[in-house]
Amino acid sequence: xxESMKQSATTNRRPVAGHPSDESLALFMRGALPRDEARDVxxxxxxxxxxxxxxxxxxxxxxxxxxxxxxxxxxFEERERTPSPDYQPMFSRVARTLAERERDxxxxxxxxxxxxxxxIELSHTERLERVASDARFASWALVESLLEESREHASGQPAxxxxxxxxxxxxSERLDEGRYSAAAVHDLRARAWGQLGxxxxxxxxxxxxxxxxxxxxxxxxxxSGDPAERCRLLVLQAALYGELKRFDEAFALxxxxxxxxxxxxxxxxRGSALIRKARLAAQRDDQETAVELLRQGVALIDxxxxxxxxxxAGHNLVHMLADxxxxxxxxxxxDETRALHLQxxxxxxxxxxxxxxxxxxxxxxxxxxxxxxxxxxxHAFIEEGLGYxxxxxxxxxxxxxxxEGKHPEVRRLAEEMLPLFSSQxxxxxxxxxxxxxxxAARKEAATVPLIREVADYLRRWRSNPGLxxxxxxxxx
Amino acid sequence: xxxxxxxxxxxSISEVLVNVRPALERVLGSxxxxxxxxxxxxxxxxxxxxxxxxxxQCPEAWLIGTLRKKCIMYxxxxxxxxxxxxxxxxxxxxxxxxxxSQERQDLGRDFDRVLGRLxxxxxxxxRLRYGLGLGPSEVAVEMGxxxxxxxxxxxxxxxxxxxxxxxxxxxxxxxD
Numbered sequence: 001x002x003e004s005m006k007q008s009a010t011t012n013r014r015p016v017a018g019h020p021s022d023e024s025l026a027l028f029m030r031g032a033l034p035r036d037e038a039r040d041v042x043x044x045x046x047x048x049x050x051x052x053x054x055x056x057x058x059x060x061x062x063x064x065x066x067x068x069x070x071x072x073x074x075x076f077e078e079r080e081r082t083p084s085p086d087y088q089p090m091f092s093r094v095a096r097t098l099a100e101r102e103r104d105x106x107x108x109x110x111x112x113x114x115x116x117x118x119x120i121e122l123s124h125t126e127r128l129e130r131v132a133s134d135a136r137f138a139s140w141a142l143v144e145s146l147l148e149e150s151r152e153h154a155s156g157q158p159a160x161x162x163x164x165x166x167x168x169x170x171x172s173e174r175l176d177e178g179r180y181s182a183a184a185v186h187d188l189r190a191r192a193w194g195q196l197g198x199x200x201x202x203x204x205x206x207x208x209x210x211x212x213x214x215x216x217x218x219x220x221x222x223x224s225g226d227p228a229e230r231c232r233l234l235v236l237q238a239a240l241y242g243e244l245k246r247f248d249e250a251f252a253l254x255x256x257x258x259x260x261x262x263x264x265x266x267x268x269x270r271g272s273a274l275i276r277k278a279r280l281a282a283q284r285d286d287q288e289t290a291v292e293l294l295r296q297g298v299a300l301i302d303x304x305x306x307x308x309x310x311x312x313a314g315h316n317l318v319h320m321l322a323d324x325x326x327x328x329x330x331x332x333x334x335d336e337t338r339a340l341h342l343q344x345x346x347x348x349x350x351x352x353x354x355x356x357x358x359x360x361x362x363x364x365x366x367x368x369x370x371x372x373x374x375x376x377x378x379h380a381f382i383e384e385g386l387g388y389x390x391x392x393x394x395x396x397x398x399x400x401x402x403x404e405g406k407h408p409e410v411r412r413l414a415e416e417m418l419p420l421f422s423s424q425x426x427x428x429x430x431x432x433x434x435x436x437x438x439x440a441a442r443k444e445a446a447t448v449p450l451i452r453e454v455a456d457y458l459r460r461w462r463s464n465p466g467l468x469x470x471x472x473x474x475x476x
Numbered sequence: 477x478x479x480x481x482x483x484x485x486x487x488s489i490s491e492v493l494v495n496v497r498p499a500l501e502r503v504l505g506s507x508x509x510x511x512x513x514x515x516x517x518x519x520x521x522x523x524x525x526x527x528x529x530x531x532x533q534c535p536e537a538w539l540i541g542t543l544r545k546k547c548i549m550y551x552x553x554x555x556x557x558x559x560x561x562x563x564x565x566x567x568x569x570x571x572x573x574x575x576x577s578q579e580r581q582d583l584g585r586d587f588d589r590v591l592g593r594l595x596x597x598x599x600x601x602x603r604l605r606y607g608l609g610l611g612p613s614e615v616a617v618e619m620g621x622x623x624x625x626x627x628x629x630x631x632x633x634x635x636x637x638x639x640x641x642x643x644x645x646x647x648x649x650x651x652d
Contacts (some may be wrong), residue, residue, distance in 0.1 A: 029642070031557025035564070042565035045641045046586040056642040061554035087501050090515045095493060102489065140527055177571045181523035183546075188527070224524045225545040226538070228531065264541075304512060314643055 019052055020044055029059035031356055109141040116145060124163050131171050138174045138239025143188060146171070147195050152308070158202045169212075174189035180400045186223035194236050201240050205459045227264050231257045235273055244279045248282055275313045282320065291320045307344040313350075314340050318356055321376050327363035334360060351380040355393060361402055372402045388462065391434060395455040398441070407444040410451075414441035429469045432458050434472040489526060492535045499540050507547035517546050559631075559638045570606050593640055598633035605630070 020028070020041045027033040028041045044052060106452035115137060116122045119127050131137040150164035172192040177185045197212035216233055223229060234257045254277045261270035274297030281290035303310045314337045321330035334357060341353045358373035374397035381389040394417045401409040414437055420432055437454045440446040453471065461467050504514050521543045525535060532538045569583060587606070589598045604610045606616055615627035 028561065031554065031556055031561055033561070037566050038561045039565040042562055042641070043569055043583070046566075046569075046583070046590060048586065048589070053642065060639070060642050061558070062552045085505070085511050087504055087514060089510055090511050090518065091497060091501070094515060094519045094522055097519060098493070098526060099490070102525060102526060129582035179526060181520045183520055184527045187524070223544055224521075225549070226524075226528070226542060265537065268533075421617070 003097055015397060019049065022055060025052060025055045026059060029056055029061075034472065051252065062156060105141070108139050109464075111136075112141045112145050114140065115139065115142050119167070122125055123236075126165075126168055128170055131167065131174070137171055138176065139171070139179055140175060140188065143168045143172045143175070147192060150195050150199060150212040154199055154202055158199060161199040162194050162196065162203060165192065166201045167190040169196050182222070183224040186219045187226060187229050190219035190233060192216075192230060194233050198236050198239065201236075201243055205351055206240065210330070213237055213240060219431070224288075227260050228266050229268060231260050231264075233258075233271050235269075235276055238276060238280075239272075242276075242283060247280055249285055251277065254280075267300045268302040268305045270298045271302075271313075272306070272309055273297075274300065275309065277344070278316075278320075287320060289323050291324055291326075294320060303344075311340045311344045311349065315356065318360070322356070322359050322368065323365055325363070327360055330360045331364065348384065348428075351384075359396065362396070365402055367400050371397060371404075374400065386442075388458070391417050392422045392455060392458055394438070395451050398437075398446060399451045402446055402448050402451060407441070407446075410446050411441040411444075414438040414446065425463065429467065430458060433461075433471060436469070479534050485597055487535075489520070489535070490527060492539070493522070495537045499536070500543055503540060503543050505548060505553070507544075509547055511548060513550065515521060517550050518543070521546055524529045555635070555638075558642070559634050563634050566606055571609065587599060590637070590640055597629075598636050602637060603631050 009348055020037075024033060024037060024041060028038055033041065043058065101351070119130065119137075122130060146164050150161045150168065153161040153164065169189070169192040172185070172189045175185045175188070181449070182187075182454075193216035194213050195211045197216060200206075200209035200212055213236060214291050215367045217234075220229060220233055226328075234253045238253040238257070241247070241253065254273045257273040258270055258277075261267070261273060262473070274293050278293035278297060281287075281293060282293055288446040294313060298310075298317055299314045301313060314333070318333050318337050320328045321327070336358075338353060341350050345353070354373050354443040355377045358370045358377065361367075361373065362370035374393055378390060378393045378397060381393060394413045398410045398413045401407075403411070414434075418438060433454050437446060437451065440450055457467070458470070488530070490504070509517060521539060524542065525532060527540060529535075566587070570587070591602060594602070601615060601619060604615045610618065612626050612630060613623050615621075616623045616631070619626075621629060
C-alpha cells in the first residue's frame with residue numbers, strides 16, 4: 001500500500017473520544033508528533049486498542065516481509081506490486097535543481113586555483129586557521145584538488161602529503177551538507193580521512209594512520225553506500241595491515257575488494273587491489289605469486305584514473321620479472337615502461353628506470369650496455385646527493401666489472417663510494433659493510449657473490465637499521 | 477532486461493538522467509517511497525552523482541544501485557524514528573512519579589501484557605531497561621552480554637516491541 005493510499009484510507013475516519021485522531025496517529029508513525037502527544041499515543045497503544053493499532057499498522061514503514069507459506073524473507077522488489085504513484089512532476093523538479101547545482105559546481109571549480117594560490121602563501125597552521133574562518137574555502141572542488149595533490153606527493157614528499165591531506169580533512173568537515181547532499185559530503189570526508197591515513201602510513205606513523213582510517217570508516221557508514229568508496233578504504237586498510245605485517249588480514253580485505261569491484265564492474269579498482277596484493281606477496285618473499293598478481297593488475301588499471309599507479313605497477317612488474325630471472329620477458333616490457341616514465345614520471349623516476357634497464361641488460365649478459373647505464377645512473381644519484389642509492393648502484397656496477405675481470409674499476413668504485421655514503425650520517429654497520437667491500441676490492445678479491453652479499457645487506461639494512469653485518473660468508 | 481552501457485566520454489549527466497529515469501521510477505515504485513519524500517531521496521542521489529561524476533565508471537548502474545540503497549535507508553530511518561519515539565514515550569510514562577496509583581497499576585498491567593507477547597530475551601532486556609531503569613552497559617552486565625553487542629540487541633528488542641504495539645501483524649521471531 002502506498003503512503004497516499006494509506007492516507008486516504010485513514011482520513012475519512014473520525015476521531016473517537018478517548019482515541020488519538022487519525023492525524024495524530026499518522027504523524028506519530030512518521031516520527032513527527034510532538035513529544036507530549038507521542039507519549040499519549042503510546043499510552044493508548046499500550047492499552048491494546050484494536051482500531052488504533054490497525055491504523056498504525058497500516059502506517060508501519062515498508063520493510064522486508066516474510067512469506068508465511070514459503071517461510072522466507074521476500075525482498076522489496078519481489079513483493080506484490082501496487083500501482084506506483086506519479087513521480088513525474090518530482091523528476092522534473094529534481095532535474096532543474098540538479099542543473100542549477102551543476103552550474104554552481106562548475107563555478108566552484110573555476111574558483112579553486114585562486115583559493116589554492118591564497119593558501120600557498122601561508123604556513124600550514126595559518127592555512128588551517130584561514131580555512132576555518134573564511135567560508136569561501138568550504139569548497140568541494142578545493143578538497144578534491146588538495147587530495148589529488150596529496151596523492152601526488154605521497155611517495156616523494158610524504159610530509160607535504162600529510163599536510164595537504166590534513167587541510168583537506170579540515171575543509172571537508174566544514175562543507176555544508178545541505179548544499180552538497182549529506183551522503184556525498186560523508187563520502188568525501190571518508191576519502192579525505194582515508195588519504196590522510198595513507199599519507200601517515202607512508203610516514204610510518206601507523207597508529208595515527210589507523211585512527212585516521214577509523215574516522216574515514218565512520219564517515220563511510222553515513223555516506224552514500226557506494227561500493228567503490230568502501231573498496232578504496234578497504235585497500236588503504238589492507239596497505240596498513242601489510243605495513244604491520246598482518247598479511248592474512250590484508251589479503252582477506254583485498255580479496256573482498258576484488259570480489260566487490262568485480263561485481264560492480266570497477267576494473268581499475270580491481271586492478272589496484274591486485275597490485276596491492278602483489279606488493280604484499282613480494283613482501284612475503286613470494287615473488288612468483290607477486291609477478292602473476294601484478295601482471296593481472298596491470299592489465300586492468302586505467303591510466304586516466306591514476307597515472308602514477310600505472311607507472312609504478314608497470315615498473316615493478318619489470319623489476320619482479322628481472323628478480324625472478326625472466327629477463328627476456330622483462331626486456332619485452334621495457335619500451336612500454338619507458339613510455340610510461342616519459343609521460344608520467346619525474347626525473348628521479350626516469351633515473352630509476354635506467355637502473356632497471358641496466359639490471360635487465362646485465363641479466364641478458366649484455367654487460368657493456370649494462371655498465372654504461374649503471375654509470376649514467378650513478379652520476380645522476382651523485383648529483384642528487386642520494387648516497388644510499390649511489391652505494392647500491394655502484395655495487396651493481398662493480399659486479400659487472402668484476403664479471404669482466406676489471407679489478408681496477410671495481411677498486412675505483414669502492415674508494416669513491418665510501419666518502420659519499422658516510423656523509424649521509426650512515427649507520428656504523430652499513431659503513432662496515434662498505435669498508436669490507438673496499439678492503440676486498442683493494443686485494444682484488446671482490447667477487448660477484450661477495451659484492452651481492454654486501455648489496456643484499458644494504459637493502460635489508462634500509463628497512464631494518466639495527467641489522468648487523470656479518471660479512472665474509474660469500475668470500476671465495 | 478538490458479544491462480546499462482558503460483559511460484562514453486561524450487555522455488553528459490543530463491543525458492544519463494534521461495536514459496535512466498524509467499528505471500529509477502521503477503525502483504522508487506517498488507520500494508513504495510511516497511512522492512513527497514521521494515524528491516529528497518532522488519535529489520540526494522543525483523547530487524552525489526554530480527560530485528562524483530569523474531569517478532563513477534557506469535553512471536546508470538551507479539544511479540540505480542545507489543537509489544536502491546537510499547530507499548532501503550529511507551525506510552530504515554522512518555522505522556527508527558518510530559522506535560525512538562516509542563522508546564522515549566515508554567521511558568517517560570514509566571518514570572512519571574506524579575501519576576495516580578490506579579493509573580500506574582493499569583499502565584504496569586498493560587505493559588506486562590505487551591511484554592508477555594515478546595520473545596523471552598526481549599522481555600528480560602526491556603524489563604531491565606524500563607522497569608529498573610538500567611542503562612545499556614548495566615543491562616549488558618546483568619544479561620551477560622558484551623558491552624559492544626548490547627546496542628544491537630537492544631535495538632532488535634525495541635523493534636520487536638514497536639511492531640507489537642503498532643500491530644504490524646507478523647511478529648518476527650527473536651532467537652535467544
